[in-house]
Amino acid sequence: MKEAxxxxxxxxxxxxxxxxxxxxxEVYIIARVxxxxxxxxxxASKSGGDFTIGxxxxxxxxxxxxxxxxxxxxx
Numbered sequence: 001m002k003e004a005x006x007x008x009x010x011x012x013x014x015x016x017x018x019x020x021x022x023x024x025x026e027v028y029i030i031a032r033v034x035x036x037x038x039x040x041x042x043x044a045s046k047s048g049g050d051f052t053i054g055x056x057x058x059x060x061x062x063x064x065x066x067x068x069x070x071x072x073x074x075x
Contacts, residue, residue: 017062
């Protein structure tokens, strides 16, 4: 019998994330999951480096997509 597939519960460093930026969508890499002064945000950048220019996104706005193997926006 097949086991039930479960989505990822938490974001991890190195995961890919699809970010909506105005008109376009871009794939970023999660660089940090522990952002100072905010337990609900993660930091993502194009290169995945800790100290590069990137974006902070809310964890609750994203859900794991098993087909694409990345975090995608909810709804």
